Amino acid sequence: MGRVEGKVALVTGGASGIGLSAANLLAKEGAKVVIGDFNVEGAKEAAANIKANGGEATGIFLDASKEESIKEAVDFTVNTYGTLTVLYNNVGLTNLQKDLDVVNIDLDEWDRLMNVNTKSVLLGSRYAIPHMQKAGGGSIINTASMAGFAGDTLRSAYGASKAAVVNLTKYIAAQYGKDNIRCNAVAPGLIMTPAAEKNLPPAVQDIFLKYNAVKHHGKADDIGNTVLFLASDEAGFITGQTIKVDGGHYMTNPSISDFKEYMASLQK
Numbered sequence: 471m472g473r474v475e476g477k478v479a480l481v482t483g484g485a486s487g488i489g490l491s492a493a494n495l496l497a498k499e500g501a502k503v504v505i506g507d508f509n510v511e512g513a514k515e516a517a518a519n520i521k522a523n524g525g526e527a528t529g530i531f532l533d534a535s536k537e538e539s540i541k542e543a544v545d546f547t548v549n550t551y552g553t554l555t556v557l558y559n560n561v562g563l564t565n566l567q568k569d570l571d572v573v574n575i576d577l578d579e580w581d582r583l584m585n586v587n588t589k590s591v592l593l594g595s596r597y598a599i600p601h602m603q604k605a606g607g608g609s610i611i612n613t614a615s616m617a618g619f620a621g622d623t624l625r626s627a628y629g630a631s632k633a634a635v636v637n638l639t640k641y642i643a644a645q646y647g648k649d650n651i652r653c654n655a656v657a658p659g660l661i662m663t664p665a666a667e668k669n670l671p672p673a674v675q676d677i678f679l680k681y682n683a684v685k686h687h688g689k690a691d692d693i694g695n696t697v698l699f700l701a702s703d704e705a706g707f708i709t710g711q712t713i714k715v716d717g718g719h720y721m722t723n724p725s726i727s728d729f730k731e732y733m734a735s736l737q738k
């Protein structure tokens with residue numbers, strides 16, 4: 471018996487990276503999975519791979535910036551598999567060119583990121599919750615980010631949108647716990663998805679590694695496995711939480727290791 475046997479999951483942004491890992495792991499552990507993605511070909515290919523491995527999945531088009539599209543994905547899931555008991559709100563965007571400091575940020579980009587990163591979580595939950603209530607319960611999992619716990623010199627909108635996801639997670643948990651609906655989030659640090667690997671030069675990857683407590687990069691499955699746990703009944707008493715999965719990157723005061731390095735350099 472799989473860890474999420476009998477559950478029906480909708481995964482947004484499941485054609486690649488973190489969402490793809492979660493979709494694969496949920497299906498491997500017995501859930502029926504709908505993969506919704508802008509990249510419909512990728513979503514269909516992911517579903518076909520799951521089926522080829524003996525699981526059950528369907529790939530569909532989803533635009534998480536559009537309310538109607540989110541509603542359609544929820545309806546499709548229920549019409550196809552009879553219910554919806556796991557919702558993974560995973561779609562999220564970042565933009566290093568336009569999402570800058572508060573004085574210089576492109577305001578259209580602020581609106582776009584708030585819409586895609588935060589409002590999509592609200593909307594997915596809004597349309598899924600009535601089905602979960604009917605089913606006697608469910609689990610909503612949101613992708614936040616460690617950027618939602620930090621302040622930084624750029625990515626104001628990304629950080630604020632993900633901080634909002636952390637708190638919205640608690641509101642959903644507080645409001646629907648009575649219906650046996652749990653809501654949690656996962657906050658990834660840098661995860662080496664194929665896109666991250668392609669976009670970050672090795673020197674930048676090394677900067678991140680330097681501040682990890684464990685000396686390796688995060689993988690999509692590190693997040694996928696956390697999502698699987700939160701979706702399963704093993705996490706039945708966990709709600710309103712954001713689990714940080716960052717290799718300890720944000721755990722320490724970075725000045726201390728730099729200070730130690732400086733002191734050591736004086737003794738040379």
Ligand SMILES: NC(=O)c1ccc[n+]([C@@H]2O[C@H](COP(=O)([O-])OP(=O)(O)OC[C@H]3O[C@@H](n4cnc5c(N)ncnc54)[C@H](O)[C@@H]3O)[C@@H](O)[C@H]2O)c1
Pocket residue numbers: 482483484485486487488489506507508509512532533534535560561562563564586613614615616657658659660661662663664665666
């Ligand atoms: N990779 C990291 O280091 C990292 C770190 C912290 C948080 N996150 C968060 O994890 C989530 C997934 O990121 P990832 O790195 O796996 O990204 P990714 O780019 O590998 O995958 C994102 C997927 O979402 C889809 N998508 C994008 N916009 C969409 C939209 N409007 N509607 C539907 N689908 C859409 C893309 O087609 C893609 O398949 C995001 O919320 C991101 O903010 C990632």
